[in-house]
Amino acid sequence: MNPEHGTPPSATSRAATLLLGLSTVLIGLMAGLFFAFDVSVMPGLAAGDDRTYVTAMQNFNAAIDGNGLFGSAFVLALLATAAAAVVAHRQGRRGPAVWAAAAALAYLVVLAITFAVNIPLNNELADAGDAAGLTDFAVLEKFKGTWVTTNILRTLLCTAALTALARALLLHGRATAR
Helix, strand or coil, X not given: CCCCCCCCCCHHHHHHHHHHHHHXXXXXXXXXXXXXXXXXXXXXXXXXXXXXXXXXXXXXXXXXXXXXXXXXXXXXXXXHHHHHHHHHHHCCCHHHHHHHHHHHHHHHHXXXXXXXXXXXHHHHHHHCCCHHHCCCCHHHHHHHHHHXXXXXXXXXXXXXXXXXXXXXXXXXXXXXXX
């Protein structure tokens, strides 16, 4: 209910609220995943031997590739965020629309980096074969430097998108309460 007018929020207002909330959660999950790799997984693997590093990364990538829940969240984060921007724009709510669009753009860059850099590196590492039989770890050295750096960038972009969505939610809530 709108406290001032005693009228229920419109269907588009409810849709915007739902989309902003969903996109915030999904982008937050992606930011958290990338952050966990930055601060624990990758430093932990770097402290061990090369064979363990390769085996673990191959296993992580296989688990993520075969996980429909991850794939859905990964793609739906962009779709929900873009839809939230469109719905807010159609409602004439410029502030939430701009912040949601900024979040969608930041996350789109995350997807571009993932598909252009991280996934090809993951595939090269997978193509190296069983780590127990590896004698040349050149692929790993390329992987470590580039993959870790781009993952930090993905974390920063997801965090920026999450911050933009928090602002969009705040502005949307203020507009809805009027």
